[in-house]
Amino acid sequence: MSETKRLTPDLLVIGAGSGGLVMASGAVQMGASVVLLEGHEMGGDCLNFGCVPSKALIASAKAAYQQAHSEPFGVASVTPKVDYAAAMEHVAHAIATIEPHDSQERFEKLGVTVIRDYGTFISDREVKAGDTIIKPRRIVIATGSSPLVPPIPGLDTVPYDTNETLFDRREKPEHLLIIGGGPIGMEMAQAHVRLGCKVTVIEGAKAMGQDDPELAAIVLDQLRDEGVEIAEDAQASEIGGKAGAIEVKTEDGRSFKGSHLLLAVGRKPNIDRLALDTAGIETTKRGIKTDSALRTTNRRVYAIGDVAGGLQFTHVASYHANVVIRSILFGIPSKARTTHIPHATYTDPELAQVGLSEAEARKAHGGNLEVFRVDYAGNDRAIAERKTTGFLKVMVVRGRPVGASIVGAQAGEQIGLWALAIANKLKMSQIAGMVAPYPTLGEINKAGAGAYFSPRLFDNPLVKKIVGLVQRWLP
Ligand SMILES: Cc1cc2nc3c(=O)[nH]c(=O)nc-3n(C[C@H](O)[C@H](O)[C@H](O)COP(=O)(O)OP(=O)(O)OC[C@H]3O[C@@H](n4cnc5c(N)ncnc54)[C@H](O)[C@@H]3O)c2cc1C
Ligand SMILES: NC(=O)c1ccc[n+]([C@@H]2O[C@H](COP(=O)([O-])OP(=O)(O)OC[C@H]3O[C@@H](n4cnc5c(N)ncnc54)[C@H](O)[C@@H]3O)[C@@H](O)[C@H]2O)c1
Numbered sequence: 001m002s003e004t005k006r007l008t009p010d011l012l013v014i015g016a017g018s019g020g021l022v023m024a025s026g027a028v029q030m031g032a033s034v035v036l037l038e039g040h041e042m043g044g045d046c047l048n049f050g051c052v053p054s055k056a057l058i059a060s061a062k063a064a065y066q067q068a069h070s071e072p073f074g075v076a077s078v079t080p081k082v083d084y085a086a087a088m089e090h091v092a093h094a095i096a097t098i099e100p101h102d103s104q105e106r107f108e109k110l111g112v113t114v115i116r117d118y119g120t121f122i123s124d125r126e127v128k129a130g131d132t133i134i135k136p137r138r139i140v141i142a143t144g145s146s147p148l149v150p151p152i153p154g155l156d157t158v159p160y161d162t163n164e165t166l167f168d169r170r171e172k173p174e175h176l177l178i179i180g181g182g183p184i185g186m187e188m189a190q191a192h193v194r195l196g197c198k199v200t201v202i203e204g205a206k207a208m209g210q211d212d213p214e215l216a217a218i219v220l221d222q223l224r225d226e227g228v229e230i231a232e233d234a235q236a237s238e239i240g241g242k243a244g245a246i247e248v249k250t251e252d253g254r255s256f257k258g259s260h261l262l263l264a265v266g267r268k269p270n271i272d273r274l275a276l277d278t279a280g281i282e283t284t285k286r287g288i289k290t291d292s293a294l295r296t297t298n299r300r301v302y303a304i305g306d307v308a309g310g311l312q313f314t315h316v317a318s319y320h321a322n323v324v325i326r327s328i329l330f331g332i333p334s335k336a337r338t339t340h341i342p343h344a345t346y347t348d349p350e351l352a353q354v355g356l357s358e359a360e361a362r363k364a365h366g367g368n369l370e371v372f373r374v375d376y377a378g379n380d381r382a383i384a385e386r387k388t389t390g391f392l393k394v395m396v397v398r399g400r401p402v403g404a405s406i407v408g409a410q411a412g413e414q415i416g417l418w419a420l421a422i423a424n425k426l427k428m429s430q431i432a433g434m435v436a437p438y439p440t441l442g443e444i445n446k447a448g449a450g451a452y453f454s455p456r457l458f459d460n461p462l463v464k465k466i467v468g469l470v471q472r473w474l475p
Pocket of ligand 2: 311
């Protein structure tokens with residue numbers, strides 16, 4: 001029997017995904033001793049089964065779509081010859097290229113002790129991983145989430161994919177049924193229809209139901225135009241058939257048939273292996289219970305990222321890590337906020353949001369709210385590139401943006417400016433004062449700020465009077 005090892009670092013990080021890696025590398029480089037546990041793949045969901053593979057597949061799909069739609073640019077369109085397996089090899093290549101950055105070797109070089117095993121609490125301040133017992137000063141749980149597999153009758157009788165298996169597939173699905181019309185469902189629906197699959201999305205409520213319906217409608221119209229069948233108010237309640245011929249029945253009696261099935265119905269927190277009870281760590285339905293500083297009900301332990309049950313994005317996990325680093329390493333009280341956190345769904349057109357949506361802003365600010373809107377159709381670069389679908393909406397209260405919503409080309413890139421503005425409580429005048437290079441889609445943001453000032457400047461009798469007076473006095 002192997003002997004039990006004992007470690008007493010400053011910090012134990014459980015989970016080497018988006019949150020855990022930022023936490024471990026930040027802490028070790030600032031002088032803390034750090035042990036990092038990873039039971040599965042270094043890099044977690046984002047690198048191996050989430051953001052990176054999904055965005056790589058979307059890039060293959062975009063290449064196919066452009067071949068089929070180049071005619072308006074004076075270049076003959078061709079029917080793309082898609083090699084699904086090769087597209088998945090492109091996905092694997094993207095993962096492999098990023099992998100070294102998240103690797104055990106890199107973290108060991110930084111000075112982190114990496115243990116490739118699952119961690120389990122054995123007391124309120126000790127965690128066991130394999131044959132090692134770690135008793136650190138502080139613990140950060142960053143164990144992420146897994147695909148939710150709901151108990152739909154018959155699901156266990158047919159083969160199905162989740163985000164954990166989809167990117168290992170090499171055989172192209174002839175007709176992909178996707179249960180769930182959230183970001184995973186919609187991104188993968190468009191990617192697959194562009195790669196030549198038939199696609200049906202079966203959504204129990206509204207597709208892209210978390211987003212402003214006005215923006216979501218533009219994305220959904222585009223997906224439908226491209227051939228994705230989107231069934232809404234269609235709660236999957238029974239599954240039958242066999243490999244290659246799967247049937248999904250919904251509560252209202254509809255039936256959908258396809259060759260393959262992808263489940264994208266949300267996430268569940270990875271807490272099963274942790275024995276949280278042993279450490280007095282309470283949970284909610286969504287994940288580990290934390291206060292606004294991300295501290296759990298055990299004062300030595302913090303929870304960050306997906307497992308903390310709030311917004312589930314890579315940039316949130318790393319933001320959480322930075323908040324906790326301040327608290328643990330420097331003793332600076334730090335709180336995690338959500339108002340300045342953007343998110344984007346990488347369909348084409350993309351949809352991005354930061355701060356309050358229009359509906360949320362109306363509720364919060366009533367008559368003080370002003371909403372400004374700029375269409376992509378008026379942007380010169382969008383016209384040159386035939387990307388005129390979409391718009392920006394800015395929600396403004398007393399001269400400062402409280403939310404921005406963008407649907408259109410590169411919305412995910414464009415939202416960064418508003419994330420900066422909201423995080424730093426910038427004024428619309430500061431955004432209007434920015435000089436954006438011409439011709440860029442980014443000018444849409446400046447135009448959004450311009451829309452705020454135009455009526456104030458151009459339809460203002462006082463301004464006209466002042467200008468008149470000044471002109472009379474000027475030599
Ligand atoms: C298909 C898909 C696409 C996505 N696309 C985007 C996107 O475009 N942009 C975006 O911002 N977000 C995206 N996300 C969400 C993003 O992947 C997650 O929010 C992010 O990975 C969460 O990071 P995390 O550190 O909380 O967890 P993870 O990255 O999942 O890391 C958790 C790690 O902990 C390990 N672990 C679990 N239990 C234990 C234990 N007991 N002991 C030791 N190790 C353990 C796991 O093996 C895992 O490696 C996507 C998700 C999916 C599924
Ligand atoms: N671009 C991005 O940043 C990105 C991309 C993908 C995923 N993600 C993250 O991953 C998380 C999970 O994504 P997701 O799409 O799996 O989850 P989700 O919770 O956002 O959407 C799941 C959808 O499935 C539907 N649903 C649930 N049960 C159903 C049933 N039985 N029949 C039919 N429909 C059903 C729900 O109504 C919901 O609309 C997201 O919330 C997001 O945080 C982010």
